[in-house]
Amino acid sequence: MLEKIKQTADFLRGQVEEMPKIAIILGTGLGSLVDLIENKKFIPYSEIPNFPVSTVQGHSGNLIFGTMGGRPVIAMQGRFHYYEGYDMKTVTFPVRVFKALGVETLFVSNAAGGMNKEFLVGDVMVITDHINLFPENPLRGKNYEELGPRFPAMTEPYSHELIKLADSIAAEKGLRLMHGVYVGTTGPTFETPAEYEYFRVIGGDAVGMSTVPEVIVARHADMRVFGISVITDLGGKDITEVPSHEEVQKAAIKAQPTVEAIVKAMVERC
Numbered sequence: 062m063l064e065k066i067k068q069t070a071d072f073l074r075g076q077v078e079e080m081p082k083i084a085i086i087l088g089t090g091l092g093s094l095v096d097l098i099e100n101k102k103f104i105p106y107s108e109i110p111n112f113p114v115s116t117v118q119g120h121s122g123n124l125i126f127g128t129m130g131g132r133p134v135i136a137m138q139g140r141f142h143y144y145e146g147y148d149m150k151t152v153t154f155p156v157r158v159f160k161a162l163g164v165e166t167l168f169v170s171n172a173a174g175g176m177n178k179e180f181l182v183g184d185v186m187v188i189t190d191h192i193n194l195f196p197e198n199p200l201r202g203k204n205y206e207e208l209g210p211r212f213p214a215m216t217e218p219y220s221h222e223l224i225k226l227a228d229s230i231a232a233e234k235g236l237r238l239m240h241g242v243y244v245g246t247t248g249p250t251f252e253t254p255a256e257y258e259y260f261r262v263i264g265g266d267a268v269g270m271s272t273v274p275e276v277i278v279a280r281h282a283d284m285r286v287f288g289i290s291v292i293t294d295l296g297g298k299d300i301t302e303v304p305s306h307e308e309v310q311k312a313a314i315k316a317q318p319t320v321e322a323i324v325k326a327m328v329e330r331c
Contacts, residue, residue, distance in 0.1 A: 130329030241266025245273030
């Protein structure tokens with residue numbers, strides 16, 4: 062794995078002059094956030110050594126270098142999921158490459174189903190913590206000390222400092238910004254009403270099929286993380302609407318102005 066990370070990082074260094082300190086992973090329906098990036102250089106995943114290819118509708122499959130608010134950034138337009146059949150080391154491989162390139166701060170975004178009774182479809186939730194219900198941990202197996210410690214702490218998976226920054230920006234701009242715990246599951250099925258209730262009872266506010274593995278690897282590598290979920294559907298025993306991938310994408314698009322305003326301002330200031 063170390064050789065693959067080095068090979069991919071070396072390839073990417075040859076594509077751009079300045080390596081960013083900030084990376085952004087764009088989730089379902091949020092790929093248009095790349096419009097905020099200037100001086101863009103698109104590199105299709107298919108052209109990057111050792112990179113898998115996203116198979117999910119709404120995930121374009123490009124690595125993008127450019128600037129946002131005058132700061133160099135690298136963005137994934139589309140991510141990889143456990144439910145696509147990839148193992149966890151493949152799902153999180155881009156995060157390893159980001160660290161090798163010198164990235165210090167990782168922004169992650171996703172579409173999620175909400176079970177917090179105060180949430181509305183289209184709300185934006187800052188992730189304050191997560192519950193990992195994936196059957197495989199991306200750190201399982203041989204640990205490479207070059208990448209991080211054998212037993213990394215998860216006391217602060219999402220940076221308190223960055224959460225405070227997001228809150229201050231939302232207050233300045235008059236934006237509705239929720240907080241909550243993200244539950245990570247395998248998918249690809251949407252949750253049953255009983256599962257939504259279970260996730261709520263154990264402390265979750267929103268549930269999705271990504272993000273947690275990437276955050277674990279980022280923290281293993283001592284990167285700061287900021288996570289944001291777009292609430293694209295609601296679930297529970299009293300919810301009768303049937304979710305679909307198309308409706309999730311539509312709700313994510315509705316929330317884009319808020320996500321764009323928060324992320325752009327944070328990148329400028331962090």
